[in-house]
Amino acid sequence: MPEKDLASWAVDTAAQRGATYADVRVVQHRSRALATKNGKIGNASDSQSLGFSVRVIVNGAWGFAASADMSRGSVEATATRAVDIAKASATVKQSEVRLVPEKAVTADWTTPYRVDPFTISVEQNLALLEKIDAELRSVAGVTLAETNMNFRREEQWFFSSEGSNIHQTKYVTGAGYVAYAFAGSEIQKRSYPNSFGGQWQNKGYELIDELKLLEHARRIGEEAVALHGADQCPEGVFDIVLDSSQLGLQIHESVGHPIELDRVLGMEANFAGTSFLTLDKLRTLQYGSELVNVVADARQEHGPGLGTFAFDDEGVPAQCTPIISNGLFTGYLSSRETAPTIGLERSGGTLRAEGWNRLPIIRMTNISILPGEKPLTFDQLIASTDHGILFQTNRSWSIDDKRYNFQFGTEIGWEIKKGKRARMLKNPSYSGFTVGFWNSMDAICSRDEWTLWGTPNCGKGQPQQVMGTGHGASPARFRGVKVGSAYKGT
């Protein structure tokens, strides 16, 4: 059945059974995962999935049902199930669900890309990964080499009882690798271009070329081995410099999650937690120093982040919301249901679902710190630091359920002495409290050092959904940070 006919049938069925609002998403998902491990194929798999969901409001409460059976009978049964579920929801409620208005639109949008990644031969992809794998293993002391390349294509049709008809196609490409070195009683590792899967963007195959993967492989292998001979990162209070990928994750954990309005309102209290950013802090909290400017920007002009789209999954256009402006906390991530709680007349457009079978919930879009306005290269940042520690490439991350207290470890650290990068440090970690930390930022590099990183594995919701988010960042410096507590007392 054509997608529009399926949606009409579902919406009509829901309306006849009492729904005051209904939307339907039909989603076709395709993915390919390729990986090598120590010179052999680690993974070679394709996946395709097609299905639809019906989300309804009945008696002032939500219901949602999804099915992969696209027959007319299944569409009717699924819409009926969504209505029955909503009626059950309505028996335990404190107030009626109300959505802020949104204009109905008809639109068609596709991720800008140069090369469809699914048109590149598997042989070519595997040949590149095998070359990188071999280069990593050519370094004496590398005990495990792993590479990966991933492509995704998601085509979605969104229809609502208010008249929206939106067709979007997104492409995602990701790649990276890691070298492990086990010796004595230590396992060290180095990754490129980032850890936990590498770099991911809403792009075509052109990203693979841009990453210059092979060119960095030998250095990464050598650093993994060299870490065994490095000094342990000291314990104490230091000025620290975060590379842009680590700052991206710092933003994700200590800005991106606490600004999710569903968390703030207690909707995630049982699993992901709540937030220290209670509503009284909006436009009153000095979240960071005056150099800290953070936006939630899903628009194409922000770049090819994993949070870039034309419309969210309830048909709201992509927007840019100022989150922190010259250090002042100025905005949350919102949806049509939650926007009124902070006096907004329109949703911020951040409701997204992992696939056809998941309910859209508030998710980070591209939560990015804007680069410094004054020209500042990475080398100049290091040169202007008398004594400190440089942290590169995340190794561990943890933060409490209100997003106050965090601790991060990175794969490698470097002592900075008198403006120069000095000795290598192993097992570096730092910890702190969100607001104090962001207020200690006293320098951030300018646009040339800014990278829009992709985090493909953000978990949230029940049942849990994994979502891609974007985080633009330049290297930045923070004063007086607690370092080394991860190994304290162990």
Add this chain to the structure above:
Amino acid sequence: MLTRDQAADIFSRIRKYATADEVECLFYGGHSALTRFANNTIHQNVAEENFGVSVRTVFGGRTARATTNAFDDEGLQRVVQASESLARVQQEDPDLLPVPSTGGDARASTSDAVVVPTRYFDETAALTPAERADAVGKIVSIAQKQKLTAAGIFASSEAVEGIFNSRGLSDWHSQTSAEISITMLASDSSGWQKANSPNVASLDPAALAQIAASKAAKSASPREIAAGKYTVILEPSAVLDMVGFAFFDFGGLAILDQRSFLSNRIGTRLFGDNITIWDDVAHPLQSGSPFDGEGLRRKRMKLVENGVVQRLVYARSSAEKMKKLEYADKVGPIEATGHGFPIPNEMGEAPMNIVFEPSRDPKTVDQMIASTERGILVTRLWYIREVDPYDKILTGMTRDGTFLVENGKVVCGLRNFRFNQSLIEMLSNVEQMSVPVRTSGEEAFDMVVPAMKVNGFNFTEVTKF
């Protein structure tokens, strides 16, 4: 529900479309529903039905997998073609094994394999949105009576898993699952409980709600005490989420890859002599299917005996590789144990049905508290991540009910701590254990674990609530 006969028919259609030397199909899917509540309101309420087939084709030493949820002829032809086109272009791997056969290595491994009890309960499969809402209503009323706010889930599902291959192996498993998780929130404190079972009748929403509410009330106005090393009483969920970080290192491939904290430590005393751990899919409190990703039946394995790591688990290929290594005589018995993940994969295998052996002298949590001069009672841990892979140092936070124990009594609630704690040291410092129970957390898969009283647990920071 997709039946075994329907899956067999789909498999025979797939075989007709395939040109590969060998074909293996994994079937999966089912119906699931989850009622979610917060602020004493059902705010999300979902249901899903989906079934899929994952096709692995083999050409000589080359293999790949493709997955679809479209069972029409076009969908099946497309998934076979996708799998074959990914497999054909690879370089040959001489170590790739043929798929196991019904009368061959799969069944040869069943001599000490186990039979699982039924894990399908009609009452769980038939649970309706109205019944889940009714239970949530009772939870909310308990919250409202105590001026608390409830959040949580009530989920239920029925699911199937099946495997068929071109050498005649086939196996099928169906089961149901029900889960309740409850957080009770007060103005400056919270309490939590969670339970999961194949049989919904064994879950008691009101009892869980009362315990969570009691924890929220008792931890009100939390005190802040300095971080440091403390005796802790970890309730089973806290134990689960810590020890869950150990078991992916118990696979043969993790040792071959030299990424396991057990490298060079098998056969040595690593934990306290009161720690004995099994992997046992047939345990009455366990869950899951009795066969692995290649269709081998899972064996019951004693992984750790009196603190000594005795055995690893193996997929077929990992066992063959391990037998050829120079240190093969130092890793315990080597054989395929029915713990492999679907091929191809990078992780190899892992024990997924962990059961801690009961202590000779089990204590209740109340007895642990009564025997503690000064310590901390921990309900639950959160956001645990590995800081050091070989010393197995883990970091994370306490959450939803952390209490000071003094002179054998719970004195007050505490602000939450960050810990940086070696799992090896933790399991070496266990002073007392409760009777193991089926336990659910948020960081690890469900297991049968005890509560533990542990000395010298390393808290490094205190947060602000």
